[in-house]
Amino acid sequence: MSKETTIWIVIAVYVLFMLAVGILNSKNSKGMAAFTVGGRNAGAWISALSYGTAYFSAVMFIGYSGSSGWSYGLWSGLVGLGNAVFGSLLAWLVLAKRTRECTRRLKIKSMPQLFEMRYNSQAMKLFSGVVIFIFLLPYSASVYKGLTSVCSVLLNIDETVCMILIAVGSAVVLVLGGYMATLKADFVQGIIMMFGVSALLAMIIICPQVGGLQNGFQNMISYMEQNQMAPMDSQMLVSLVATILMTSFGTWGLPQMVHKYYGIRDDKEVKRGVIISTFFALLVAGGGYFIGSFSHLFFGSELPQGGKDYIVPQMLNMAGLPNILIGIVLVLLISASVSTLSSITLTACSTVTMDLVKAKLKPNMKDKTLAKLTRIFCLIFVVGSYVVANYPTPILEMMSYSWGIISGSFLAPYAVALYWKGINKAGAWAGMVGGFLTALVPVAVSGFKTPNGPLYACLAMAVSLALCFLVSVIAKRAGWKSGETNDFFYTGTAEEWRAKHHIVKN
DSSP: OOHHHHHHHHHHHHHHHHHHHHHHTGGGOOSHHHHHHGGGOBOHHHHHHHHHHHHOSHIIIIIIHHHHHHHHGGGGHHHHHHIIIIIIIIHIIIIIHHHHHHHHHTTOOSHHHHHHHHHTOHHHHHHHHHHHHHHHHHHHHHHHHHHHHHHHHHTOOOHHHHHHHHHHHHHHHHHHHHHHHHHHHHHHHHHHHHHHHHHHHHHHHHSTTTOSHHHHHHHHHHHHHHTTOSSOOHHHHHHHHHHHHHHHHGGGGOHHHHHHHHTBOOHHHHHHHHHHHHHHHHHHHHHHHHHHTTHHHHHTTSOOTTOGGGHHHHHHHHTTOOHHHHHHHHHHHHHHHHHHHHHHHHHHHHHHIIIIIIIIIOTTOOHHHHHHHHHHHHHHHHHHHHHHHTSOOOHHHHHHHHHHHHHHHHHHHHHHHHHOTTOOHHHHHHHHHHHHHHHHHHHHHTTSOOTTHHHHHHHHHHHHHHHHHHHHHHHHHHTOGGGOOOTHHHHOOHHHHHHHTTOOOO
């Protein structure tokens, strides 16, 4: 059986599975609550693997692992370690339990709704909704770009065909089945990713270019010393630290990641989820960056044709992997990417329909109608992602723009509010707008071509955090109305909120 035939068979089996999951869950996602939070009854394994598969897509495997490995050599393994410790372990410990509690008690379905209830601001809900929908598009597009590069190398198919296939796969599962369909698909896809990364690690280590773990390390250390990569200079160190911080703490403010905490069943499942998500990140992220760290053993000092986005695809092509393993690797990448795309799309589109359309245009829209409209927006978002993916920006930078702008805007107003009652509307607005502008202005001025996306993303998160605290204190001492506290967020219920604001449940 030829290489292409074997790979297509493996992919076909995966596509049929995804279609079955979407169809089987279509009857259980008619209402908006079921479509967006799945009845808030998800267990630890499903929630943790859904978090991990939304976290790590082809962007990480192809864009970040290849680019980081090329720039930092063996040091790039620290990025994967940071993702596991800060992006998974610490994120779950700090955010999961409190986010689950307040969103369940107040029946919050989106991050803009959380901002509205915490800061008593419809304007903040609208602003955050617009930012989420617009700036999740580049992130979604970067996933497309990651998959197209690997498919064009390993399958020799047109990039447009690849984009269409991945768009159809994610749209089918999401539009048919909603949140629970994506969770169940993510569970199986997470298992595929763990086995796939394990097999890929073993094959890359024993391939002729690496020649075993000890030989690979020795050769890479020698190369790094000869090319001034070890020890690191100050510029290289700053760039590496920025990449670690952005890809780790950046997830704390991403609505599609925070959304995974909403549907967890209980606190017991949260505790189990901490362990599972950390193990998953250590294996998948650690393995992905570890593979990229050997890139110079394959190419020396000359980038492969196509640039950094084609480093890992060409490595896989040169490593002499068995056909069945190549098929599994592609399914691994498709699985990771479909999971990420589904999470991004669900978050962006449910935000538009719930927090923009219904909140301002059609307040009396029925729940089932709203769910149908969200499905339509999902299709629009998929098409928009395809259009943005054709913009000639490298994967790493495209993703860093998205993460920097969104997390720079939302991380501090969201995370600080979980622990500090002193943060107020004035402080939240200052942090949100300050972080947004800090991340957006430099990349916009450069025409979205600056190579310093991770650095600006980190700066935006830091500026936002500082402004939240500083302006909150100033507003309270000055006696501003926007400096008032809001104890309701920590003790109130959704029923009390609706009664207070004369909202009729439909």
